[in-house]
Each structure stands twice: as C-alpha cells, then as structure tokens.
Amino acid sequence: MGDSAKISVNDSEYEYGVHSGSCGPDVVDIRKLYSETGLFTFDPGFKSTASCESGLTYIDGGQGILLHRGYPIEQLAEQSSFMEVAYLLLNGELPSSKEFADFERTITLHTMVHEQLKELYRGFRRDAHPMAIMCGVVGALSAFYHDSTDITDPEQRMIASHRMIAKMPTIAAMAYKYAIGQPFLYPDNDLSYTGNFLRMTFGVPAEEYELDPVIEKAMDRIFILHADHEQNASTSTVRLAGSSGANPFACIASGIACLWGPAHGGANEAALNMLREIGTPDRIGEYIDRAKDKEDPFRLMGFGHRVYKNFDPRAKVMKETATDVLNTLGVDDPIFDVARELEQIALNDEYFIEKKLYPNVDFYSGVILSAIGFPTTMFTVLFAIARTVGWVAQWNEMISDPDQTIGRPRQLYTGPEQRDYVPVGSR
Secondary structure: OOOEEEEEEOOEEEEEEEEOOOOOOOEEOOOOHHHHHOOOOOOHHHOOOOOOOOOOEEEEOOOOEEEEOOEEHHHHHHHOOHHHHHHHHHHOOOOOHHHHHHHHHHHHOOOOOOOOHHHHHOOOOOOOOHHHHHHHHHHHHHHOOHHHOOOOOHHHHHHHHHHHHHHHHHHHHHHHHHHHOOOOOOOOOOOOHHHHHHHHHHOOOOOOOOOOHHHHHHHHHHHHHOOOOOOOHHHHHHHHHHHOOOOHHHHHHHHHHHHOOOOOOOHHHHHHHHHHHHOOHHHHHHHHHHHHOOOOOOOOOOEOOOOOOOOOHHHHHHHHHHHHHHHHHOOOOHHHHHHHHHHHHHHHOHHHHHOOOOEOHHHHHHHHHHHHOOOHHHHHHHHHHHHHHHHHHHHHHHHHOOOOOOOOOOOOOOOOOOOOOOOHHHO
C-alpha cells in the first residue's frame, strides 16, 4: 500500500489506503467507510468495485488483453490444451510432464457419474431445456458425493473440484441424449477430455464413433477460450454463494443458473438466431441500416463487448477456428455466408469502427457449434462445461483467502419511510 485517497464528508475528511495489484488499476480500500462516515458507495452492477483479490485472470479491456495466471489467451489457445489450462487455473503454474499425466488420469477416473443419476434425468420432461437439467443435476451431486463437501478440508475441496471438472461433460452429454431420446453413453477412458465429450454427445452404442481431430481441436479451443473471465456475473455468483459456506456443488449450480441468462452465457445463441433472422447475404444491407437506426429496436448480436473496448482477444482465435471447421465439414448453409459477409462489412464500415463494434467471441462460437451439429439449446451448456474450471478455481481461491467473508452488498433504499399499520377494516 502506497498512496492514499481522501474523502470529504460535510466538514470532515477521511483517508483510505490505495492498494496496487500486479496489473490493472489501483483500488481504494473503503472497508471502513461505513463505520467511519455512515455512508455507503453506490455502484449498480459493481462496475467500479473490486469485490475480491484474485491471482487467476487479468483483463485489460482497452488493450484487448486476457491473461490466465500471466499467460496470454492467444498462446494458450494455440499451443496448450483445455486440460493443461485447467491445471494452470487450479494450481497456479503449468504442469510438468508427470504432473500433467497424473492430472489427466485423475480427471479421467472421475468422469463417470453415479448410476442413480439416470433416474433423476427421467424426472424431467423430454422437452426440458438442457440448462434446466444442468442446474438440477449439478445441484444434486452433493446428495451423491458426501465425502467431498467439507469445505474446511483442502483435500475434500480438491476432490470436489476434480469431480466437477470431470463429470460436467458427462452430465451435459446426458442432458443432450435425454432430450433427443437416445441412450446415455458411458465415458471412454482412452479418449481425451474433449474427444470423450464429443463421443458421449454424438456417438451411439450401435456403431464405433469416429472422432474428427479438427473438430476435437476446435472444441478444445472453445473450452479454453471460455475457461475463465475474471469476476463476471456467474463467477461472482459462485463466489457469493460460496461465501456463505455452501457446498461446492451448490455453488457451481448457482453459477450455471446465472450463466443461463441471455445477457451472459446465451449471447452466442442470440448471435446465431440473428444470423438466421437475416437469412441470406442479400438482406444484410437492410439489417445493417436497421442496426444504425436508433428508432429501430433491432440490434446486431455478437458485436462489441462490455469489457473489451477495442477487440476481444478470443475472437481472433475463434475466427481462425471457424474457418478450419467450416472448411473441414464442407457445410453449405447460407447462414455461414451471412456470417462471413456481415463480419467483413462490420470490420470496414465507419459506423462500426467508430463505435468499436467488432465481432466478438460469441459471434464466431455460435457459427462453429452449429456447424458441428449442436442445437442452440446446448450452446450455454457447452459454456458451462468450460467455465466450470474457472468457477472451481475461483471458489478454491476464495475459500483459501484469509480475508474472505460472507458477501453482503448494500443498497440505496427508496421505499416508504416508517409508517403505522392500519387494520383492513379501517382502510
């Protein structure tokens, strides 16, 4: 702590310490503000509030930088694997060959789920949204794995972390299979984390599943690009739930519920629905004009980002991946033609350049996932598989933080002042 910040209230002045992190803006420590001044800060959405101290992920939205434990996301997506990134987020450093082999083996041995969970799936309607199923099933895990819910035991916390990372693809694939009426497939220990998920999702017992390495790599990259993103809405939800001492499975279920929101995890689904609404390349001009018209409610989805003010560093990698997937699959769909042309227009149109509305990660990921064969209802589920790693790492970090305390946001009350109750007959 170096500098200090002074706040004047009426005729009194108060001084608060300023803390510096390894990167990013300094923060003013206002923990004693209320006790000393009787005032709260007012920050809807906590956009200017650092709710915790974290060493996992750093974002510089102005410069388009995303680092996991100091490593640029572009390098991790191009050179690493999702399992290695998971180890990095959980443990702080990249693994040695032996550490990585042991970690992969541990995750592989946890991929099966309790057999009775099949009965839980059958309690849902066949047309239930997969995210509704995910919320229910993940929340129910604490009823099946009692030996890893003591959050005061570091070993139990790590077992629970491994279980959730390992079982999430199995749970997600089962949700998909249940929706389409196909039998569940057990995990295959000979496949990679991502390859195993693809097989459990698209394979059938009647024949051998042929894993396409280009699709496997694309899926692995998508998982890497969504692994963690600092203190976003769902991560903050996991931390807030965890601050009460809730078991880890309940905390991750709360994150899934928050991720389900269309303003968060559902953005790539919204982007693909927009492309389908446009329909064909010849209608792009019409929709561009509508997007520029302030009186028209239509908005282009998949462009711009709340955090990234220039470009989303994940989008460049996702764009390359989209090209690889579409070329490999040879998909002939006007939706993808719309996406390509709309992208080029947006990158060269002064209106979009001035407002910094560049295609973001959601614009490309929806195109890729659709080409692979996922229905839009599964898009957020895939996001949840990837983000589970970040949630678990953030939850572990929070539990280990000596300054951690139960979350308790304040409010600016604008309701009625105190008044007396009047019996119903006298009103």
